Amino acid sequence: MSSESAASYAAVLRAPLASRTFSAALVGRLSYGIVFLSLVLAFTQATGSYTMAGGAIALFGLASSLLSPLRAQLVDRYGIRRVLPPMAIAYALLLALVAVLTWRPGTPSAPLWSLAGITGAFTPPLGPIMRTLWSDLLSDRTLLHRAYSLDTVAEELLYVTGPLIAGSLTGLAHPSLGVLISAVLMIVGSLALAASPAADPAFSGRLRQGEVPPTSTPCSDKPTKSRWSLFAGIADVRRLVLVTVGVGMCLGSLSLFMVAFAERHAQLAAVAWVEAALAAGSAVGGLTYGAVPWRLKLESRLPLLATGLALSLAAAGFAPNIGVLSVLVGIAGLFLAPALTTAYMLADEAAATGAKTQASAWVNTAFNTGSAAGSAYAGLLIERLALAACFAVGALPPLLGALAGMRKSRNAAEPSQGATSPEVATETASRSD
Template sequence: MSSSPSPSSASSPSPAPSYAAVLRTPHACRTFGAALLGRLSYGMVSLSLVLATKEATDSYAIAGTVMALFALTSVVLSPARAGLVDRYGPRQALLPMASAYALALTALAFATSRPDVSGAVLGFLAAVAGACTPPLGPVMRTLWSDLLPDRRLLQRAYSLDAVAEELLFVAGPLMVGLLVSVAAAPVGLGVSAALVLTGSLALISSPAVTGWTHRRKAPSEPSPPTGSVPGAARRRLPLSTPGLRQAIVVSAAVGICLGAFELLVVAFADDLGDPGAVAWVLAALCGGSAIGGLLYGALPWRASPRTRLAFLAAAMGLALATAGLSPHPYALVVGAALGGLFIAPAITTAYLIADECAGPAARTRAGAWVNTAFNAGSAGATAATGLLVGRLPLSLCFALAAAPAVLSAATALHRSRRPIPHESAPRGPGTCEVQMASRTPKGDV
C-alpha cells in the first residue's frame, strides 16, 4: 500500500476512528516508534548535559551557560531546519542533521570526561549540537498528516503524539538518573547521541517517507485548477493567515504559562518548607496532560479548532492561576492536575491548525513554528519569573504567569467571511481561513 493517499481515500473517512485505527494504519507503528526512539534523546539530553558539564567544570554557572547555548540555537534555528526538510525531504535532510547532532553530543561526552576541559569548548560544542537538532517531532506530525487524510483520525494521532512526547520528557530524566547511578554523567550524552541517530535512521527508512517526494510540484505538471494554490504558494508558509498566527501566539502563551509555573512551584514548596512536593505537583501536571490529551483525541467536537484552542488555553491559564491560591501543597497538586487536563489538547489543536493552514510543502515548517513559539515562551518566562519571585507575592506571580494564556483567547475573534465548505470536503492548502473559522453543525475533525 502506498504511503501517499489517493484522492479517493482522502474523501472517504474511516468508518470507526479510534486510537487503534491510528496504529493499524499501514507503516504507522513502525514510523511512530522510530520517531519516539529518536525523540527520547531530547528527554535525556538536557539533564545529561547539565550534569556532565557541572561534573567536568565544578561550576553551575558554566553548566547553565552551556545549556542555554544549546537551547538557544536549538529553538531559534528550528524553523530553518524544518524548512530544509520541507525542501529536500527527510532522507536528504535528516541524516546529515542527525549525524552532526550525534557527533557533537559524542564530542561533548568525551570533552566532559576530561577534568581540565574549557567552558568555551563545551559552549561551542553545545551550540553546534543545538543548531543541528533534527526536527523529529515536526517531521512525524507531517507524516501523520500524510498517513491519515481523515481529519478525525489525524486528531487522534496528534493527541497520541502529544501524550507520548509528554511521557518521553518524564521518562528521559528518569533514565538519566539510572545511568548516573551506575556510570559517569557523560554516558547520558553518549546514549542520547545513539538514540537520535538510531531513531532518525529508522524513521527515514520507513516506507511512509517515500510519499514525501510528491509534495513538490514537478515542473512538467499541468497548471493547477482554478481556486487551488500555485506551487510557489504551497512552498511559502502563510504566517499572515489568522489560523496560523493564532496557533503560534497561543502556543507561545501556553509555553509562558508552563515555564513560569514550574519555577513558581519550586518557590511555593520552599515557602511551605516541603521541597518534596515539587515532584508530586509536576507529576500531577504531566498526568493531567496525558489524560486530557487521550480524552480530547477520542471525542468528536462541534466547535471549530480556533474556538477550541482559545477555550483550552484560557481554561488552562485560569486553572493554574487558581492553583496558585492553594494553601497547601496537596491542594496545589489537585490544581496542577486540573490545569494539566488542557495542556496536551491545546498543543494538539495548535498543531492541527498549523497543519491545516500550511500547504503540503510547508507543513513541517508550520509545525516547527508552533513548537518554537512554545519553547521560546517557556524559556523566556522561566528567566523573567526568576526576577519576579521574591519581589511579588507568589499568588500574584501565578496570576501573571497565567495571564498570557487567558488573554490569548482573543486570537479566536478574527474570523474569515469566506463561504463555509462542507466538512467532508478533502482538505488542502489554502483552506485554513475557511475551515478553521467555520461553525459546522457537526464535528469538524
C-alpha cells in the first residue's frame, strides 16, 4: 500500500476519539472470533457428541444473528450507555456459565442447548455500534469510506486470528478456557466502548461540528426516539440486504467447496492455505478500496463488486490444482471486503437519524443468514453435481442480486442525500441475517 494510502488511514485514526473508541470495539469483537470454535470444542468435549455440539452452536448462532436488529434497535432507541453495558454483562455471565458447565464431561444436553440459545440472544452488536460511531466521528464522507474499509478488514482479521487463539487455548488448557476468555474480552471491550465520550450522542454530535474538544466531559446519554418496527427508519435497507444475502450465500458455500476440492485432490490440510488466500485477498482489497477516491456512486458499485465475487467463484471451479484454486479464491477475496464496506455505507446513508445501528445490524444479519444458507445447500450440491458445477451454482446468488441492482440503478432517479441504497429487490422478495 502506498504512503498516501497509509496516510489516509492514519488520518482516520487521528480523528478525535477514533483510536480510543475503535480499539475498545476491537477488544470486544475479538470475543466473537474466539467464541465460536471454543464453543464447538467445549460442547463436543462435554457431551461427546458432534450432533449435540452442532445443534447448540446452531441455536447460539441463530439467536445471535436473527435477533441482532432487535438488539440494535434497543441501542438506537435508548443509547449505547444504557443498553450496551447490561447486555454485555448478561452475555458474559452466560458465557461464563457455559464455561463452567462444559469444563467437565457429563453435562446433560438439554440445559446446554437452552443455555446456548439464551446466550446468543444477548450478543452485543458491537460491529453495528462501531459503524454508527464512525459516522458520528467523521463528517467527511471520504474519511468515513476509509474508516468503514478499515473496520471491515479489521473485523475479518479478527475472525482469522480468533480461531487460532481458540485452538491454542484448547491445546494448552481446555476449550472452555476460550469461552471464558471470550466473556472477559466482551466485558472489557464493551465497557471501554461505552465509557468513550463518543458513545454519548450529544457529545459526538457536537464533536462532528468541532464545538467540543476531545478532553471534554461527556454529556448525559439521551435516548433516541423511534417507532417500534423492525424496519422503522430503514425501509430502503430491505432492498439492500438481498444483495448482502447473496454475498453471504456465496461465501458460505465456498467454505465447503474448498474442503471438497482439497479432499478430492488428497490435500485436505492444504485447505488452510486457500482460507489464508481468501483472507489475504479480502484484506488487500478492502484497504485498497478504502484508499481510492471513487467517482462511481455507491449504489452502482455494490452490484459490480458482487458480480466480481460471483465470477471469481465460478472460475475457481475450473482450477486444476490447489495452488491455482488458492490464487482464484484470493482474487475472489479482493471483492469481499469492498462489497461489505459498500453495503455498510449504503445502510448508513439509507437509515434515518436514530436508526443507523439497526441498519448496520441488518447487513450483518443478511450476510450471516446467507452464509448459513449457503453452507446448507452446498452440502447437497456436492453430493449431486460435479465440483465445477457446484462452484457455478454457488456463484448464482450474488450474480442475481447484482443483475437486479444494476437494472434498478440504471432506472433510478438521482438519489437524494441520505437515501442512496441500491434498489435490488422486487415487491415479493424476502430477506434474512
